[in-house]
Amino acid sequence: MRRRRLTIIVSSILASVWSLLPVYYTLIVSFSPEGMIPTKLGLPAQFTLWNWENVLFGGGMGELTFRADIWPYLRNSVVIATGVSILTLLISLPAAYTFSRYKSRTSKVVLLSLLFFRMIPSITLAIPLYLFMWQLGILGTEPSLIFGHLVYTVPLSAWLMKGFYDVLPVEIEEAALVDGASRFRLLAKIVLPLSRPGIAVSMMFSFLISYIEYLFAVILLKSATSTIPVRLAFFISPHMILWRPLACTALLSALPTIVLFLFLQKHLVRGLTFGAVKG
Numbered sequence: 001m002r003r004r005r006l007t008i009i010v011s012s013i014l015a016s017v018w019s020l021l022p023v024y025y026t027l028i029v030s031f032s033p034e035g036m037i038p039t040k041l042g043l044p045a046q047f048t049l050w051n052w053e054n055v056l057f058g059g060g061m062g063e064l065t066f067r068a069d070i071w072p073y074l075r076n077s078v079v080i081a082t083g084v085s086i087l088t089l090l091i092s093l094p095a096a097y098t099f100s101r102y103k104s105r106t107s108k109v110v111l112l113s114l115l116f117f118r119m120i121p122s123i124t125l126a127i128p129l130y131l132f133m134w135q136l137g138i139l140g141t142e143p144s145l146i147f148g149h150l151v152y153t154v155p156l157s158a159w160l161m162k163g164f165y166d167v168l169p170v171e172i173e174e175a176a177l178v179d180g181a182s183r184f185r186l187l188a189k190i191v192l193p194l195s196r197p198g199i200a201v202s203m204m205f206s207f208l209i210s211y212i213e214y215l216f217a218v219i220l221l222k223s224a225t226s227t228i229p230v231r232l233a234f235f236i237s238p239h240m241i242l243w244r245p246l247a248c249t250a251l252l253s254a255l256p257t258i259v260l261f262l263f264l265q266k267h268l269v270r271g272l273t274f275g276a277v278k279g
Contacts, residue, residue, distance in 0.1 A: 023251075024041070025041060026247045026250055027251065029244060029247040030052065030247040030248040030251060031047045031048060031049070031051070032044045032046075032047075032048070032051075033046050033048040033050070034050075034244070037243055037244070051244040051248050052248050054245060055069070055248040055249055056069055056248075057069050070228075070249055072224075073226055074228055074252065074253065076227050077211055077256070078211075078256050079142060080146055080149070080210060081206075081210040081211040081256075083143075083146045084146050084153055084207070084209075084210035085206040085207045088150060088154050088157045088202070088203075088206040089157065089206075092153075093157075093161060093192070093199070094187075095154075095158050096158045096160075096161035096164075096165055097187065097191065099111050099158065099162045100162050100165035101165070101170070111159070111162070114155035114158055115155060117151065117152075118155035122215050123215065125148075125151060126215055126216065126219050129216065129220065130219055140220070140225065141222075141225065142221075144220045145216055145217055145227075146210075149209065149210040149213060149216065152209055153206040153210065156206070157205070160198060160205070161195065161198050161199075161202055164197070165191070172190060173186055173190065176189075200264040204260065204264055207260055211227075211228070212229060213229065217229055218233075232246060232253070235249070
C-alpha cells in the first residue's frame with residue numbers, strides 16, 4: 001500500500017512538472033529583454049516589463065506592429081465562447097435527453113449523423129459557412145462565428161449528455177410522472193439538477209473549442225471583431241516572430257479558461273468520471 005501510494009505521488013509530480021514546463025518557459029520568455037531569449041530553463045540575466053506594457057496597453061516593434069492592446073480581442077473571445085456554450089446547452093440538452101429516453105431507428109440515425117458532422121475537417125466547412133453567413137447578412141460579426149462553432153460543439157455536447165442521461169435512473173422520472181409532474185417540470189426540477197456534472201463538462205468543452213478555434217475566426221470575422229487566436233497569429237510573419245509579446249499574449253489568453261475551470265471544478269471532477277463504474 002505504501003509503495004502504491006508513493007508511486008502515485010511520484011507519478012503525479014512528474015506529470016505536473018512535465019505539464020508546467022512549457023508554461024514556466026513561456027513566463028521567463030515574457031520577461032526577457034529584446035535579443036536575450038533564454039535557451040535554458042534558468043532565469044534570464046535581466047528582466048523587463050516592456051513586453052507586458054506593449055501587450056497590455058498597445059505598442060509595436062519593427063515589421064510586425066501590434067498597436068492595439070489585447071483587451072478587445074480577449075473580450076471578443078470570451079463573449080463568443082460564452083455565447084457558444086449557452087446555445088450549445090440549449091440545443092444539446094433536450095436533444096440528448098430525447099436520444100436517451102426515446103430510442104428508435106430514426107434517433108440512432110440522427111445521432112450517428114451528428115457524430116459524422118463532428119468528424120468532418122473544419123477546412124471543408126469554412127467556405128460553405130462563409131457563403132451561408134454572407135446570405136444571412138451577418139458575415140464579419142460575432143453571431144456568424146458563434147453559429148459556425150455550433151457545428152462542432154452541439155454534436156459533441158449531445159453525445160456527452162446522452163451518456164449522462166443513460167446513467168440516470170429512469171425510475172425517478174417515472175415516479176415523478178406518476179405523482180403528476182409535467183414533462184417540463186420533470187426536466188427542470190429533476191433531470192437538470194442530477195445532470196449538473198455532465199452540463200459542467202459539456203460547457204467546459206464547448207467553451208474551449210470556441211475559445212481556441214482559429215480557422216473560422218479568420219474567415220468569418222473582421223479585424224475589429226477578431227479573437228485571441230487571430231491576435232496570436234499577428235506576431236508571426238515569414239521573416240520574424242515576436243516571441244516575447246507572443247509569450248505575454250499566450251499567458252493572458254489562458255486566464256478566462258482558468259477562471260472557468262475554477263468555477264466549474266466541483267462538478268468537473270465528478271463529471272469526467274461519471275458513468276465510469278456503470279453496471
